[in-house]
Amino acid sequence: xxxxxxxxxxxxxxxxxxxxxxxxxxxxxxxxxxxxxxxxxxxxxxxxxxxxxxxxxxxxxxxxxxxxxxxxxxxxxxxxxxxxxxxxxxxxxxxxxxxxxxxxxxxxxxxxxxxxxxxxxxxxxxxxxxxxxxxxxxxxxxxxxx
Numbered sequence: 439x440x441x442x443x444x445x446x447x448x449x450x451x452x453x454x455x456x457x458x459x460x461x462x463x464x465x466x467x468x469x470x471x472x473x474x475x476x477x478x479x480x481x482x483x484x485x486x487x488x489x490x491x492x493x494x495x496x497x498x499x500x501x502x503x504x505x506x507x508x509x510x511x512x513x514x515x516x517x518x519x520x521x522x523x524x525x526x527x528x529x530x531x532x533x534x535x536x537x538x539x540x541x542x543x544x545x546x547x548x549x550x551x552x553x554x555x556x557x558x559x560x561x562x563x564x565x566x567x568x569x570x571x572x573x574x575x576x577x578x579x580x581x582x583x584x
Contacts, residue, residue, distance in 0.1 A: 467491055481517070486510050501566045508559035516552060554578075 464473075467488045472480025493506035522528060532541060554577060562570035576582045 482514060485513055489513075501562050501570075504567060504570070505559050505563040508555065508562065512552065512555050512559065519548065 468484045471484035471487055473484050474481045489506040489510045493502045496502050523532070536544070558570055558573055561573050
């Protein structure tokens, strides 16, 4: 993702470098609030402020607050799972008890759920709460894919 975005920025450089998303969030919001260098609490706090800034930058309406909370929760869950599986104790248990195929299937299942949540949050951002509810009912309640 970062490599792809940096490749896009080198091919299409922004007119004003202040408005590149990674530069804006990392330099002026994430890092000054502590980022990932001061422990997990500051990481959670600075990530929440970054999503809160986007929410209020775009107007702070109710659907934007839902979008910001869903994305913040998604980032927290992904980082939590990543740090959980980075521990040597759990990694050794998984490697000893599960084959590579089962490990890949479990990762794919986690990624599929994460992707569905990302789609839901972006539908709420682009179409409002009503569109997000339609997606939630069809995919998670009825089990139908659009």
